[in-house]
Amino acid sequence: MEETQAEAAGRGHRAARGRRLLIAAVAGCAVLGGALALWPWQRPAAHPPALPAPGAQALSAVAAGVPAALPDLAALIDEREALVRTHPKDAGSWAVLGAAYVEQGRRTADATNYPRAEKALRTSLTVRPKGNAQALDGMAALSAARRDFRSARTWGEAALKAAPRRWTTYPLLIDAYTGLGDYKAAKRTLDRLLELRSGAAVQAWAAAVYRDRGWREDAAAALSDAAAGALRPAEQAAYLERAGQLAFERGDLDEALRRFEEAVRLDPDQRAAQAGQGRTLAALGRTTEALNAYRVALGKRPCPRYALELGELYESLGLTQAARVEYDQLRARVADETAGGVDGELVLGILEADHGDPRAAVRRLRAEWQRQPGIEVADALGWALHRAGDDKEALKFAAKATDHAHGGGVRSALYAYHRGMIERELELAGPARRHLQEALRINPYFSPPAAPLAEQALAALGEPPDEPVPTGSPDGDDEDNKPSRQPR
CATH class of the missing domain: 1.25.40 (Serine Threonine Protein Phosphatase 5, Tetratricopeptide repeat)
Structure with a gap:
């Protein structure tokens, strides 16, 4: 029986529809199979995860x-x-x-x-x-923020006793040991921390220890890893700011400025990075921008250190009245901090040594050295003694700040400058020349007022005298030619 034209047309439509369904089904299976073949982290999320x-x-x-x-x-x-x-x-x-x-x-x-x-x-x-390691950690952090490193050590060690594997205690102890000048304990604590934990925060603390030991390349690499592994913008900005500090310390101004600018972009409340911008822009000769950066930083974070830096920048520009205003504000800010339990004797001693009463600076810094004998205090006390006219004792403290034997491994242009100027006053021309050259080699822009003085002092010392290179004592008993001793 022959089918009608309408029936033939219907059959054609049904066949075409069936083919389309078959193609769709095959395609769907292919897509599904492809999706199933993707690893979980390769599959696109239906919705971006909600932030906490x-x-x-x-x-x-x-x-x-x-x-x-x-x-x-x-x-x-x-x-x-x-x-x-x-x-x-x-x-x-x-x-x-x-x-x-x-x-x-x-x-x-x-x-x-x-x-x-x-x-x-x-x-x-x-x-x-009992067993409240969380609160003990908090007390250690509070003591460190107040620059009371002895108390920070006591609280940190109590926290560690309560919870020996609580990794967040170890960075607090590193901070405390560093403030007390116990660099060997700081390194041991870091080694233990690295056994317990990895990650961005640990890398940042490792960088601080490496920097204090003079391992600048290791410190820079650790900070780079920390910034790359940070989970939040504020954390990443903090590590970039520290990387900027490290770059500035070695005189790499372009790198320092990039790091500081990126930190501020990620976290506009990163005032330490804004002060770093001021420091770096001043070294680059971009004075107006530097002044603005310092003012912004101080407007939101009235840190006495920033006021000191801004005052010295004003002073280097011949704006002595503006500098005095900053120094007066520094003293007022330290008084406010003292009311909150913060030890401001170090920054006051640094201020008095160069811009006030050097003898008062010595009194303050001697007491500070007795409380917490860190390298930063040793350098400040040595310089205050020099400014007060006691260069023989000054050299002892300057040596503590710069000699590896005393823990002074940090490569600081300022510390080397201080030691060189003290040696120059003592007529130790060779060591003075060496340390002033070192200061300018580490960072020729380390301080607006001090870097030009280092250059002038070095020029006044002149070139070293021509002397024959020693070839050993007449009897040949120098270190290179000394015969090895045989066991008895």
Whole structure:
């Protein structure tokens, strides 16, 4: 029986539809098979993962001992303040609140945070007096922020005793040992930390130890790894700022400026990087930009060190009245910090040595040396003694700051300059020439007022006299020709 034209047309449509369905099914299977063949991290996410709330982000940063963004810190503090009002026996929340106050005070240079931090941390220890490593860590961080390194060591060692494998305690102890000039203990602590943990924060602490030992290439590599592995913009910005400091210390101004600018781009509240921009722009001769950068940094983070740098920049430009204003503001800021428990004797001693009363600087820095004999204090005390006219004793402290035998492995142009100027005053022409050359070789831009003085002093010393190269003593008993001793 023959089919009608309509039936033939219907059959054709059904066949075409079937082919389309078959093709679609095959294609679908191919796509599905391809998707299944992808590794999990290669599959596109249906929706981007939601970021944690600001308070949660700050909590994870504070718990890991890494820098947190200021808005996130503020949110965390608000949350924990509300929580401890309703749960006053929550020791963990009190410890988190105290640690957040410490970080906020450190990042803003607002020392009024520190008494609040201490109250919260001591409350945590009262609620949970035994095994509370979290609060003990917080007390160690608070002491370090206040520049009380003996107390930081005591609290840190107590935290380590309570929880020996709590890795966040080790960086706090590294900071404390460094402030006390115990560089061997700092290195041992870093070695233990590297056994326990890896990651960006650990690399950043390793860089600090490497820098203090004079291993600048290792320090730069560790900071580069830390910045690449950072999980949050504020953390990455902090590591880039430290990389900028390191680049400036070795006189690489272009690299330093790039690092500082990137840090500020990632975290506009990174005031240390803005001060670093000021320091670097001044060295590049871009004075107006440098002054603006310092003013912005000081406007949001009134750090006495930044005021000292800005004052010295003004002084190098002949603006002595503007410099005095900064020095007066520095003293006022140190007084405010002292009310918050911060030890400001080092920066006051540095100020008085060059811009005030050198004898008062010696008194302050001697007492500071007795409390915490770190390399930075040794250098400052040596320079203050030189400025007060006691160059023989000054050289002893300058040697501590620059000799590897005393732990002074850090390659600092300023320290080398101080030692060279002291030796010049003592008429030790050879050592003076060597250390002044070293200062300018490390970083010819290390200080607006001091770098030109180093160049002038070196020029005044002149070239070393022509002397024959020693070939050993007449009896041949020099180190190269000495015969090896045979065992008896």
